[in-house]
Amino acid sequence: MTLRKTSLAALIGLTLLATGGTCAAAGTSGNARPWMNPKLSPGQRADLVLKAMTQDEKFRLIRVDFGDTENGHVMAPGALGSAGYGPAIARLGLPAIQESDAGLGVAKPLKLGATALPSGLATAASFDPAVAYAGGAMIGSEAHRRGFNVMLAGGVDLVRDPRNGRNFEYAGEDPLLAGLTVGNAIAGIQSQHLVSTIKHYAFNDQETGRTTVSADIGEAAARESDLLAFEIAIATGHPGAVMCSYNRVNTVYACENDWLLNDVLKHDWHYPGFVMSDWGAVHSGAKAALAGLDQESAGETFDKEVYFDKPLRAAVASGKVPQSRIDDMARRILRSMFAAGVMDHPATQAPIDFAADRKVAQRAEEDGAVLLRNQDALLPLSAAQSVAVIGGHADKGVLTGGGSSAVQSPQGNAVPGLPPAAWPGPRIYQPSAPLAAIRQRAHGAVRYASGDDIAAAAKLAAQSKVAVVFVEQWAAESFDAPHLALPGNQDALVDAVARANPHTVVVLENNGPVAMPWLDKVGAVLEAWYPGAAGGEAITRLLYGEVDPAGRLPVTWPRNESQLPRPAIPGAGLASIGLPPQGQPAQDVDYNIEGADVGYRWYQRKHLEPLFPFGYGLSYTHFDYSGFAPRVKDGKLTASFTVTNRGKRTGVDVPQLYVTLPGANEVRRLAGWCRVSLRPGQSAHLTVTADPSLLVDFDVHGQRWQRPAGSYQLQLGHSATSFQGDGQVALPAASWAANASPAGAVQPCMADGVR
Numbered sequence: 001m002t003l004r005k006t007s008l009a010a011l012i013g014l015t016l017l018a019t020g021g022t023c024a025a026a027g028t029s030g031n032a033r034p035w036m037n038p039k040l041s042p043g044q045r046a047d048l049v050l051k052a053m054t055q056d057e058k059f060r061l062i063r064v065d066f067g068d069t070e071n072g073h074v075m076a077p078g079a080l081g082s083a084g085y086g087p088a089i090a091r092l093g094l095p096a097i098q099e100s101d102a103g104l105g106v107a108k109p110l111k112l113g114a115t116a117l118p119s120g121l122a123t124a125a126s127f128d129p130a131v132a133y134a135g136g137a138m139i140g141s142e143a144h145r146r147g148f149n150v151m152l153a154g155g156v157d158l159v160r161d162p163r164n165g166r167n168f169e170y171a172g173e174d175p176l177l178a179g180l181t182v183g184n185a186i187a188g189i190q191s192q193h194l195v196s197t198i199k200h201y202a203f204n205d206q207e208t209g210r211t212t213v214s215a216d217i218g219e220a221a222a223r224e225s226d227l228l229a230f231e232i233a234i235a236t237g238h239p240g241a242v243m244c245s246y247n248r249v250n251t252v253y254a255c256e257n258d259w260l261l262n263d264v265l266k267h268d269w270h271y272p273g274f275v276m277s278d279w280g281a282v283h284s285g286a287k288a289a290l291a292g293l294d295q296e297s298a299g300e301t302f303d304k305e306v307y308f309d310k311p312l313r314a315a316v317a318s319g320k321v322p323q324s325r326i327d328d329m330a331r332r333i334l335r336s337m338f339a340a341g342v343m344d345h346p347a348t349q350a351p352i353d354f355a356a357d358r359k360v361a362q363r364a365e366e367d368g369a370v371l372l373r374n375q376d377a378l379l380p381l382s383a384a385q386s387v388a389v390i391g392g393h394a395d396k397g398v399l400t401g402g403g404s405s406a407v408q409s410p411q412g413n414a415v416p417g418l419p420p421a422a423w424p425g426p427r428i429y430q431p432s433a434p435l436a437a438i439r440q441r442a443h444g445a446v447r448y449a450s451g452d453d454i455a456a457a458a459k460l461a462a463q464s465k466v467a468v469v470f471v472e473q474w475a476a477e478s479f480d481a482p483h484l485a486l487p488g489n490q491d492a493l494v495d496a497v498a499r500a501n502p503h504t505v506v507v508l509e510n511n512g513p514v515a516m517p518w519l520d521k522v523g524a525v526l527e528a529w530y531p532g533a534a535g536g537e538a539i540t541r542l543l544y545g546e547v548d549p550a551g552r553l554p555v556t557w558p559r560n561e562s563q564l565p566r567p568a569i570p571g572a573g574l575a576s577i578g579l580p581p582q583g584q585p586a587q588d589v590d591y592n593i594e595g596a597d598v599g600y601r602w603y604q605r606k607h608l609e610p611l612f613p614f615g616y617g618l619s620y621t622h623f624d625y626s627g628f629a630p631r632v633k634d635g636k637l638t639a640s641f642t643v644t645n646r647g648k649r650t651g652v653d654v655p656q657l658y659v660t661l662p663g664a665n666e667v668r669r670l671a672g673w674c675r676v677s678l679r680p681g682q683s684a685h686l687t688v689t690a691d692p693s694l695l696v697d698f699d700v701h702g703q704r705w706q707r708p709a710g711s712y713q714l715q716l717g718h719s720a721t722s723f724q725g726d727g728q729v730a731l732p733a734a735s736w737a738a739n740a741s742p743a744g745a746v747q748p749c750m751a752d753g754v755r
């Protein structure tokens with residue numbers, strides 16, 4: 001498989017790719033266990049174990065149990081109180097499989113606590129693969145020290161709808177950005193000798209009706225959108241496992257979808273790892289096994305029956321499923337464990353440096369928060385100003401998204417007891433209070449109002465030099481928001497505060513784009529996403545200009561629901577938090593409406609002007625591009641240019657290269673970017689190479705990727721709609737088979753020189 005390198009790897013000299021896990025063996029037992037020889041390849045080692053296994057041992061390996069006590073389940077001795085557990089096979093020296101959710105931190109056991117990263121969208125917004133890698137490595141390190149060896153991480157479903165309740169777990173709407181971000185996060189996790197999944201394969205792009213809905217999409221659009229994000233992330237991070245999703249794809253359940261699992265993943269992408277099911281996503285034994293599912297997750301708790309035990313054994317006995325398929329399942333699981341170093345570096349309990357890990361989370365938030373508005377340079381704040389801090393429980397902490405990915409701090413939940421009482425709760429706050437961090441900086445008075453009493457909050461704002469209003473939107477796995485409005489009386493609160501004091505800054509702690517009817521009345525808006533373990537500190541450093549806001553939107557921000565491909569999600573909502581679902585969930589969701597034109601491509605195609613475009617984000621300084629020179633070099637499409645910091649502060653910029661293929665109906669695609677920090681007056685000469693997988697369309701009939709001959713338009717963007725640099729380059733036709741994606745590492749960004 002193609003190894004992808006990343007822009008930041010080139011810029012800051014980090015090696016971001018997964019370690020293959022060929023480390024020295026711990027506790028080698030010589031010839032008795034020849035698979036413990038680390039000089040052998042992971043595949044050879046898996047083969048040797050397989051030869052020594054009994055049929056019962058193989059059947060034990062191809063399913064894991066629920067590892068927790070919820071849902072009436074009795075926790076197995078040896079389980080750690082988390083999502084999944086498979087007992088050790090001591091005879092062969094195979095460790096127990098210990099799985100925890102880990103997309104944003106080690107989620108379980110909740111009570112022990114772990115370090116929470118900010119939303120996946122914040123990490124994506126950094127446009128910095130090194131931030132993703134560092135976050136993954138932090139998670140992997142904490143998990144290994146808790147005794148886990150399989151991480152349920154790597155969410156890369158594209159954001160097709162800002163109301164999807166799990167957007168905060170994902171990496172945005174663009175396949176290249178999402179793929180590189182998540183691929184690097186996975187590589188970071190696996191660098192710590194754990195297997196990581198990538199999930200939820202595929203098109204689990206809404207939560208409403210997720211266990212039944214069919215995501216309908218044509219093959220070309222599928223390959224060019226969500227599947228491309230998976231393909232890029234897998235090629236970048238080499239996850240040991242792929243988690244198939246709950247939903248159906250073109251009417252067939254994802255976990256028994258022969259086309260998705262066998263044809264695309266295992267055949268075309270040559271995927272050597274294993275496919276594990278989501279929890280409760282299996283509906284058959286033989287059918288799922290033949291379609292490519294390798295391991296059933298917690299079937300005894302969440303599926304109708306444990307399909308990968310008696311029913312599958314019977315199917316093997318009757319010849320319906322060949323023995324070779326069972327061997328292949330076991331082999332794939334073992335191979336991934338060897339490849340990640342699970343056997344050679346067994347996970348063992350060890351102390352965790354939470355202070356150091358908090359810094360990783362803080363950096364991700366500082367790099368990923370997006371400054372959306374800053375009228376008359378209201379920000380950065382100055383220490384001399386008195387501040388009214390209002391709302392959002394800013395006196396206690398910062399919000400976290402809910403569901404299986406939710407991480408609680410080792411210090412506990414800063415605001416316990418908020419609804420919902422049951423799943424997908426609890427609603428968790430990280431104990432990192434913006435109020436305390438602001439008090440540390442401001443010399444003037446800093447006072448707090450909860451916002452429950454709007455008149456009192458407005459009065460406090462009127463008495464202060466500036467008002468900082470924290471607004472929040474709790475989202476979680478299992479439901480979508482029925483609309484874009486902020487919950488409760490928060491719009492009225494912001495409106496009243498802004499009337500009382502025009503120097504109002506709004507900080508959003510949310511799942512992503514929301515309606516902001518008060519936008520024109522406030523001075524500044526900072527999108528902080530779910531800000532993570534050190535969110536209060538990070539937000540405050542941004543507000544006071546100790547760091548430059550460097551995030552750029554990884555999603556388009558619509559003006560209202562009517563701009564979306566599907567203005568309504570029937571059945572969306574969650575009654576227990578005051579959002580009662582309207583109507584019944586639909587049986588199908590039609591992704592052919594936008595097809596591969598997800599997010600900014602949809603807006604261009606429909607001539608819609610969003611509130612804020614993809615790739616947008618302000619800085620406290622400003623940047624200028626010059627000398628844009630696109631060319632074809634060694635068969636690759638590149639563009640060189642100079643970026644200059646024209647302002648008075650050091651800041652970070654993310655120049656983005658968009659390409660439009662020849663043809664009447666084409667819209668621009670992000671093909672690469674740079675991320676660069678420059679001092680005032682400093683320039684950098686940069687070269688971006690367009691990723692070849694963004695220059696092709698999928699030809700379903702020929703099962704090939706096709707690059708048409710013709711004139712390609714290249715644009716250098718401050719965002720997906722604002723350009724400073726434009727050019728045309730002719731490219732000859734090129735083509736490769738679906739199972740032969742282009743070799744040759746892509747280095748999207750090269751710095752030729754900084755002066």
Ligand code: BGC
Pocket residue numbers: 083101152199278279404
């Ligand atoms: C989620 C997965 C998660 C699994 C185990 C499911 O509900 O969809 O993302 O990994 O539970 O907790």
